[in-house]
Amino acid sequence: MQGKIALEEHFAIPDTLQDSAGFVPDNCWDELKHRLLDFHDTRLKLMDKHGIEMMLLSLNAPAVQAIHDVKKADEIARRANDFLAEQIAKRPDRFQGFAALAMQDPDLATKELQRCVRDLGFKGALVNGFSQINTPESAVYYDLKQYWGFWAECEKLDVPFYLHPRNPIPSMAQIYEGHSWLLGPTWAFGQETAVHALRLMGSGLFDAHPKLQIILGHMGEGLPYSMWRIDNRNAWVKAAPKYPAKRKIADYFRENFYLTTSGNFRTQTLIDAMLEIGADRILFSTDWPFENIDHASDWFDVTSISEADRIKIGRTNSVNLFKLKP
Numbered sequence: 001m002q003g004k005i006a007l008e009e010h011f012a013i014p015d016t017l018q019d020s021a022g023f024v025p026d027n028c029w030d031e032l033k034h035r036l037l038d039f040h041d042t043r044l045k046l047m048d049k050h051g052i053e054m055m056l057l058s059l060n061a062p063a064v065q066a067i068h069d070v071k072k073a074d075e076i077a078r079r080a081n082d083f084l085a086e087q088i089a090k091r092p093d094r095f096q097g098f099a100a101l102a103m104q105d106p107d108l109a110t111k112e113l114q115r116c117v118r119d120l121g122f123k124g125a126l127v128n129g130f131s132q133i134n135t136p137e138s139a140v141y142y143d144l145k146q147y148w149g150f151w152a153e154c155e156k157l158d159v160p161f162y163l164h165p166r167n168p169i170p171s172m173a174q175i176y177e178g179h180s181w182l183l184g185p186t187w188a189f190g191q192e193t194a195v196h197a198l199r200l201m202g203s204g205l206f207d208a209h210p211k212l213q214i215i216l217g218h219m220g221e222g223l224p225y226s227m228w229r230i231d232n233r234n235a236w237v238k239a240a241p242k243y244p245a246k247r248k249i250a251d252y253f254r255e256n257f258y259l260t261t262s263g264n265f266r267t268q269t270l271i272d273a274m275l276e277i278g279a280d281r282i283l284f285s286t287d288w289p290f291e292n293i294d295h296a297s298d299w300f301d302v303t304s305i306s307e308a309d310r311i312k313i314g315r316t317n318s319v320n321l322f323k324l325k326p
């Protein structure tokens with residue numbers, strides 16, 4: 001398919017590059033490093049070759065969220081956003097951007113989001129899970145009340161928020177001890193991000209801000225497969241839900257979430273996501289440079305869905321959500 005738009009596509013700046021070093025074997029690091037720092041060479045050539053008209057770019061992970069010095073976190077976020085804006089300005093027809101935000105301080109994050117959307121023309125924010133604040137031993141999640149002013153601004157600016165994965169910090173990852181192969185994209189990323197998303201849904205955030213839109217990668221981090229069970233456990237017990245939100249979790253999932261195909265190129269999984277959330281809320285993405293553009297595109301271009309859905313997922317859903325003018 002020509003004219004695809006992809007939106008979980010990462011880059012690094014020198015300050016954040018090393019954050020990606022552990023995710024591939026040493027003999028692949030030179031290649032990954034090149035892919036992360038490159039915008040206009042390999043990346044554009046692969047986009048041309050595989051029918052990707054536009055990428056919405058975001059900083060690598062965990063980057064800003066793991067900088068527990070709040071001032072430094074904000075400084076790195078601003079530096080990355082300014083750098084990204086310069087790259088976009090060279091090819092606005094091919095690249096657009098997501099803001100990196102120091103969620104460690106909701107006020108700083110709100111101001112930087114405003115700057116990125118109003119002054120730099122960014123299409124939303126991409127944040128790598130919980131933030132470490134003041135100490136590396138902290139993990140702060142965004143359903144907490146101190147973030148609701150930030151979410152109000154996000155809704156007001158009418159831009160989506162991409163909740164991207166990160167690993168749990170070691171002191172909170174006992175279940176993975178002795179099984180480090182489960183960390184990262186294999187399992188821990190999805191687990192961490194799915195629970196964070198459920199916290200948002202159950203908190204009542206979307207009752208207060210019904211227009212807020214959250215994007216999840218990797219075909220929804222496992223949530224489509226579990227959505228019915230979340231709302232229907234012990235259905236014979238007539239008791240009100242134990243969370244503050246007013247509606248069923250699946251209602252928020254269907255009305256306040258979009259999913260992308262990043263790093264999860266499997267027809268069976270896509271069809272399950274389509275059956276739970278609908279083709280209007282699924283967006284093509286690759287997860288470059290951690291996954292290959294050809295692996296994503298060669299699969300998506302021929303996967304057994306209707307051509308109408310392929311065009312929606314590959315392109316028009318993103319054009320509408322991000323108000324793109326390609």
Ligand code: MN
Pocket residue numbers: 008010164217262287290
């Ligand atoms: Mn990613």
